[in-house]
Amino acid sequence: MKLPKILLTLLLGSALASAPAEEPKRPLPAKHAKVGVLCHDCHRKENPSKAAVADDSCMVCHGDYPAMAAYTKHLKPNPHSPPADKHPEPISCPDCHRQHKPPVVKCLDCHTDFKMTAPK
Ligand code: HEC
Protein backbone atom coordinates (compact mmCIF):
# COMPACT_ATOMS: atom_id res chain seq x y z
CA MET A 1 0.00 0.00 0.00
CA LYS A 2 1.29 3.43 -0.95
CA LEU A 3 0.64 6.10 1.65
CA PRO A 4 0.86 9.82 0.99
CA LYS A 5 4.03 11.17 2.53
CA ILE A 6 2.17 13.44 4.95
CA LEU A 7 0.08 10.52 6.35
CA LEU A 8 3.20 8.35 6.76
CA THR A 9 4.84 11.13 8.75
CA LEU A 10 1.78 11.36 10.99
CA LEU A 11 1.70 7.58 11.58
CA LEU A 12 5.38 7.44 12.45
CA GLY A 13 4.96 10.45 14.72
CA SER A 14 2.17 8.80 16.69
CA ALA A 15 4.12 5.53 17.02
CA LEU A 16 7.02 7.43 18.57
CA ALA A 17 4.71 9.42 20.83
CA SER A 18 3.16 6.22 22.25
CA ALA A 19 6.54 4.56 23.01
CA PRO A 20 6.60 5.38 26.77
CA ALA A 21 3.36 3.38 27.28
CA GLU A 22 5.17 0.11 26.42
CA GLU A 23 6.56 -2.24 29.06
CA PRO A 24 9.65 -0.68 30.64
CA LYS A 25 12.98 -2.33 29.85
CA ARG A 26 15.78 -3.28 32.19
CA PRO A 27 18.99 -5.02 31.14
CA LEU A 28 19.25 -8.68 32.19
CA PRO A 29 22.22 -11.08 32.27
CA ALA A 30 22.63 -12.82 28.89
CA LYS A 31 21.24 -16.19 29.97
CA HIS A 32 18.09 -14.72 31.47
CA ALA A 33 17.57 -12.49 28.46
CA LYS A 34 18.01 -15.48 26.12
CA VAL A 35 15.47 -17.73 27.88
CA GLY A 36 13.06 -14.78 28.19
CA VAL A 37 12.60 -14.51 31.97
CA LEU A 38 9.81 -11.94 32.48
CA CYS A 39 9.67 -9.01 34.92
CA HIS A 40 6.85 -10.81 36.71
CA ASP A 41 8.87 -14.01 37.22
CA CYS A 42 11.19 -12.16 39.59
CA HIS A 43 9.25 -9.11 40.81
CA ARG A 44 5.82 -10.83 41.07
CA LYS A 45 4.10 -7.85 39.51
CA GLU A 46 3.64 -6.17 36.14
CA ASN A 47 5.64 -2.99 35.48
CA PRO A 48 7.76 -3.18 38.65
CA SER A 49 9.15 0.15 39.80
CA LYS A 50 11.14 -1.05 42.81
CA ALA A 51 13.87 -3.58 43.58
CA ALA A 52 11.85 -5.90 45.84
CA VAL A 53 12.70 -9.43 44.69
CA ALA A 54 12.12 -12.37 47.05
CA ASP A 55 14.50 -15.33 47.13
CA ASP A 56 11.50 -17.53 46.41
CA SER A 57 11.26 -16.08 42.89
CA CYS A 58 14.71 -17.42 42.05
CA MET A 59 14.11 -20.74 43.82
CA VAL A 60 11.05 -21.54 41.69
CA CYS A 61 13.40 -22.13 38.77
CA HIS A 62 16.78 -22.82 40.42
CA GLY A 63 16.00 -24.71 43.62
CA ASP A 64 16.41 -23.65 47.25
CA TYR A 65 19.57 -23.15 49.32
CA PRO A 66 20.15 -26.87 50.04
CA ALA A 67 19.77 -27.59 46.31
CA MET A 68 22.16 -24.80 45.34
CA ALA A 69 24.61 -25.85 48.08
CA ALA A 70 24.65 -29.37 46.63
CA TYR A 71 25.00 -28.01 43.10
CA THR A 72 28.21 -26.11 43.92
CA LYS A 73 29.53 -28.47 46.60
CA HIS A 74 32.77 -29.00 44.65
CA LEU A 75 33.71 -25.33 45.31
CA LYS A 76 35.83 -24.31 48.30
CA PRO A 77 34.50 -22.17 49.81
CA ASN A 78 31.00 -23.02 48.62
CA PRO A 79 29.22 -19.70 47.89
CA HIS A 80 25.82 -21.31 48.57
CA SER A 81 26.80 -22.96 51.85
CA PRO A 82 28.73 -20.85 54.33
CA PRO A 83 29.22 -22.76 57.63
CA ALA A 84 25.85 -22.43 59.40
CA ASP A 85 27.30 -21.95 62.91
CA LYS A 86 29.20 -18.81 61.83
CA HIS A 87 26.52 -17.49 59.46
CA PRO A 88 23.07 -17.83 61.00
CA GLU A 89 21.33 -15.73 58.32
CA PRO A 90 21.45 -16.87 54.67
CA ILE A 91 22.43 -14.18 52.15
CA SER A 92 19.63 -13.46 49.72
CA CYS A 93 20.19 -14.75 46.13
CA PRO A 94 19.76 -11.31 44.46
CA ASP A 95 22.17 -9.70 46.96
CA CYS A 96 24.93 -11.42 44.97
CA HIS A 97 23.26 -12.17 41.64
CA ARG A 98 21.99 -8.64 41.09
CA GLN A 99 20.22 -8.68 37.79
CA HIS A 100 20.41 -5.21 36.24
CA LYS A 101 23.84 -4.53 37.66
CA PRO A 102 26.99 -6.69 37.66
CA PRO A 103 27.03 -9.45 40.30
CA VAL A 104 28.89 -9.12 43.59
CA VAL A 105 30.04 -11.80 46.05
CA LYS A 106 28.89 -10.64 49.50
CA CYS A 107 31.25 -13.09 51.23
CA LEU A 108 34.11 -10.82 50.19
CA ASP A 109 32.74 -8.00 52.36
CA CYS A 110 34.18 -9.93 55.32
CA HIS A 111 36.49 -12.53 53.77
CA THR A 112 38.75 -10.28 51.76
CA ASP A 113 41.17 -13.18 51.15
CA PHE A 114 38.64 -15.46 49.38
CA LYS A 115 38.92 -15.80 45.61
CA MET A 116 35.36 -15.98 44.26
CA THR A 117 33.46 -14.58 41.29
CA ALA A 118 29.76 -14.89 40.52
CA PRO A 119 28.40 -15.51 37.00
CA LYS A 120 26.38 -12.74 35.39
C1 HEC B 1 15.84 -12.54 36.86
C2 HEC B 1 15.13 -11.68 37.78
C3 HEC B 1 14.69 -10.32 37.34
C4 HEC B 1 13.98 -10.01 36.20
C5 HEC B 1 13.50 -10.92 35.09
C6 HEC B 1 13.73 -8.59 36.26
N1 HEC B 1 14.27 -8.06 37.39
FE1 HEC B 1 14.20 -6.11 38.01
N2 HEC B 1 15.39 -6.51 39.58
C7 HEC B 1 15.86 -7.76 39.92
C8 HEC B 1 16.75 -7.64 41.06
C9 HEC B 1 17.47 -8.79 41.74
C10 HEC B 1 16.79 -6.27 41.41
C11 HEC B 1 17.61 -5.60 42.52
C12 HEC B 1 19.07 -5.54 42.17
C13 HEC B 1 19.34 -4.72 40.92
O1 HEC B 1 19.02 -3.52 40.89
O2 HEC B 1 19.87 -5.29 39.95
C14 HEC B 1 15.91 -5.59 40.47
C15 HEC B 1 15.67 -4.23 40.47
C16 HEC B 1 14.74 -3.58 39.66
C17 HEC B 1 14.37 -2.19 39.76
C18 HEC B 1 14.91 -1.17 40.76
C19 HEC B 1 16.31 -0.79 40.40
C20 HEC B 1 16.39 -0.08 39.04
O3 HEC B 1 17.09 -0.60 38.15
O4 HEC B 1 15.71 0.94 38.85
C21 HEC B 1 13.45 -1.95 38.77
C22 HEC B 1 12.75 -0.64 38.47
C23 HEC B 1 13.26 -3.20 38.04
N3 HEC B 1 14.07 -4.17 38.61
C24 HEC B 1 12.43 -3.35 36.96
C25 HEC B 1 12.37 -4.50 36.16
C26 HEC B 1 11.61 -4.60 34.91
C27 HEC B 1 10.78 -3.48 34.31
C28 HEC B 1 11.79 -5.87 34.44
C29 HEC B 1 11.27 -6.49 33.15
C30 HEC B 1 11.65 -5.79 31.93
C31 HEC B 1 12.65 -6.56 35.40
N4 HEC B 1 12.98 -5.70 36.41
C32 HEC B 1 13.04 -7.89 35.27
C33 HEC B 1 15.54 -8.95 39.29
C34 HEC B 1 14.87 -9.08 38.08
Ligand code: HEC
Ligand atom coordinates in the same frame (compact mmCIF):
# COMPACT_ATOMS: atom_id res chain seq x y z
C1 HEC C 1 11.56 -18.36 35.04
C2 HEC C 1 12.70 -19.11 35.54
C3 HEC C 1 13.86 -18.36 36.17
C4 HEC C 1 13.82 -17.41 37.18
C5 HEC C 1 12.60 -16.81 37.87
C6 HEC C 1 15.20 -17.08 37.48
N1 HEC C 1 16.04 -17.79 36.66
FE1 HEC C 1 18.07 -17.78 36.72
N2 HEC C 1 18.13 -18.87 34.99
C7 HEC C 1 17.04 -19.50 34.42
C8 HEC C 1 17.49 -20.23 33.24
C9 HEC C 1 16.61 -21.07 32.33
C10 HEC C 1 18.89 -19.98 33.13
C11 HEC C 1 19.84 -20.48 32.05
C12 HEC C 1 20.41 -21.80 32.45
C13 HEC C 1 21.51 -22.20 31.50
O1 HEC C 1 21.59 -21.67 30.38
O2 HEC C 1 22.29 -23.07 31.90
C14 HEC C 1 19.25 -19.14 34.26
C15 HEC C 1 20.54 -18.71 34.55
C16 HEC C 1 20.94 -18.16 35.78
C17 HEC C 1 22.29 -17.90 36.20
C18 HEC C 1 23.53 -18.10 35.36
C19 HEC C 1 24.04 -19.47 35.47
C20 HEC C 1 25.28 -19.62 34.63
O3 HEC C 1 25.62 -20.78 34.39
O4 HEC C 1 25.87 -18.62 34.22
C21 HEC C 1 22.24 -17.41 37.47
C22 HEC C 1 23.40 -17.00 38.37
C23 HEC C 1 20.84 -17.30 37.83
N3 HEC C 1 20.08 -17.76 36.78
C24 HEC C 1 20.37 -16.82 39.03
C25 HEC C 1 19.05 -16.41 39.25
C26 HEC C 1 18.60 -15.59 40.35
C27 HEC C 1 19.48 -15.09 41.48
C28 HEC C 1 17.26 -15.40 40.18
C29 HEC C 1 16.32 -14.54 41.04
C30 HEC C 1 16.68 -13.11 41.12
C31 HEC C 1 16.86 -16.12 38.98
N4 HEC C 1 17.99 -16.70 38.44
C32 HEC C 1 15.58 -16.20 38.47
C33 HEC C 1 15.75 -19.45 34.87
C34 HEC C 1 15.27 -18.58 35.84
Ligand code: HEC
Ligand atom coordinates in the same frame (compact mmCIF):
# COMPACT_ATOMS: atom_id res chain seq x y z
C1 HEC D 1 27.20 -14.93 48.51
C2 HEC D 1 26.90 -14.75 47.10
C3 HEC D 1 25.89 -15.70 46.49
C4 HEC D 1 24.60 -15.94 46.90
C5 HEC D 1 23.87 -15.34 48.09
C6 HEC D 1 24.03 -16.86 45.95
N1 HEC D 1 24.96 -17.17 44.99
FE1 HEC D 1 24.66 -18.27 43.36
N2 HEC D 1 26.65 -18.16 42.87
C7 HEC D 1 27.58 -17.43 43.57
C8 HEC D 1 28.90 -17.68 43.01
C9 HEC D 1 30.21 -17.08 43.52
C10 HEC D 1 28.71 -18.56 41.94
C11 HEC D 1 29.79 -19.11 40.99
C12 HEC D 1 30.12 -20.52 41.33
C13 HEC D 1 31.22 -21.01 40.38
O1 HEC D 1 32.32 -20.48 40.45
O2 HEC D 1 30.91 -21.88 39.58
C14 HEC D 1 27.27 -18.83 41.87
C15 HEC D 1 26.66 -19.64 40.91
C16 HEC D 1 25.28 -19.75 40.76
C17 HEC D 1 24.61 -20.39 39.65
C18 HEC D 1 25.31 -21.00 38.45
C19 HEC D 1 25.71 -22.42 38.80
C20 HEC D 1 26.42 -23.06 37.62
O3 HEC D 1 27.65 -23.19 37.69
O4 HEC D 1 25.75 -23.42 36.66
C21 HEC D 1 23.27 -20.33 39.87
C22 HEC D 1 22.15 -20.85 38.98
C23 HEC D 1 23.08 -19.66 41.14
N3 HEC D 1 24.32 -19.32 41.65
C24 HEC D 1 21.87 -19.42 41.73
C25 HEC D 1 21.69 -18.95 43.04
C26 HEC D 1 20.45 -18.97 43.78
C27 HEC D 1 19.12 -19.50 43.25
C28 HEC D 1 20.70 -18.43 45.00
C29 HEC D 1 19.76 -18.30 46.20
C30 HEC D 1 19.18 -19.56 46.66
C31 HEC D 1 22.10 -18.01 45.00
N4 HEC D 1 22.67 -18.39 43.81
C32 HEC D 1 22.75 -17.34 46.02
C33 HEC D 1 27.31 -16.58 44.61
C34 HEC D 1 26.12 -16.51 45.31
Ligand code: HEC
Ligand atom coordinates in the same frame (compact mmCIF):
# COMPACT_ATOMS: atom_id res chain seq x y z
C1 HEC E 1 29.27 -10.38 57.90
C2 HEC E 1 30.57 -10.99 57.66
C3 HEC E 1 30.60 -12.32 56.95
C4 HEC E 1 30.09 -12.62 55.71
C5 HEC E 1 29.29 -11.72 54.78
C6 HEC E 1 30.47 -13.97 55.43
N1 HEC E 1 31.21 -14.48 56.46
FE1 HEC E 1 32.11 -16.32 56.54
N2 HEC E 1 32.75 -15.95 58.40
C7 HEC E 1 32.54 -14.76 59.10
C8 HEC E 1 33.09 -14.91 60.45
C9 HEC E 1 33.08 -13.85 61.53
C10 HEC E 1 33.63 -16.22 60.52
C11 HEC E 1 34.32 -16.85 61.71
C12 HEC E 1 35.78 -16.61 61.60
C13 HEC E 1 36.56 -17.48 62.52
O1 HEC E 1 35.98 -18.33 63.19
O2 HEC E 1 37.79 -17.33 62.55
C14 HEC E 1 33.41 -16.84 59.21
C15 HEC E 1 33.87 -18.11 58.87
C16 HEC E 1 33.75 -18.68 57.62
C17 HEC E 1 34.34 -19.92 57.22
C18 HEC E 1 35.19 -20.87 58.08
C19 HEC E 1 36.51 -20.22 58.42
C20 HEC E 1 37.35 -19.86 57.22
O3 HEC E 1 37.75 -18.68 57.11
O4 HEC E 1 37.65 -20.76 56.40
C21 HEC E 1 33.99 -20.14 55.91
C22 HEC E 1 34.38 -21.31 55.02
C23 HEC E 1 33.17 -19.01 55.51
N3 HEC E 1 33.06 -18.13 56.57
C24 HEC E 1 32.60 -18.86 54.27
C25 HEC E 1 31.77 -17.80 53.91
C26 HEC E 1 31.08 -17.73 52.64
C27 HEC E 1 31.14 -18.77 51.54
C28 HEC E 1 30.37 -16.55 52.65
C29 HEC E 1 29.45 -16.02 51.58
C30 HEC E 1 28.34 -16.91 51.24
C31 HEC E 1 30.64 -15.89 53.91
N4 HEC E 1 31.47 -16.68 54.65
C32 HEC E 1 30.13 -14.65 54.26
C33 HEC E 1 31.97 -13.63 58.62
C34 HEC E 1 31.30 -13.51 57.41
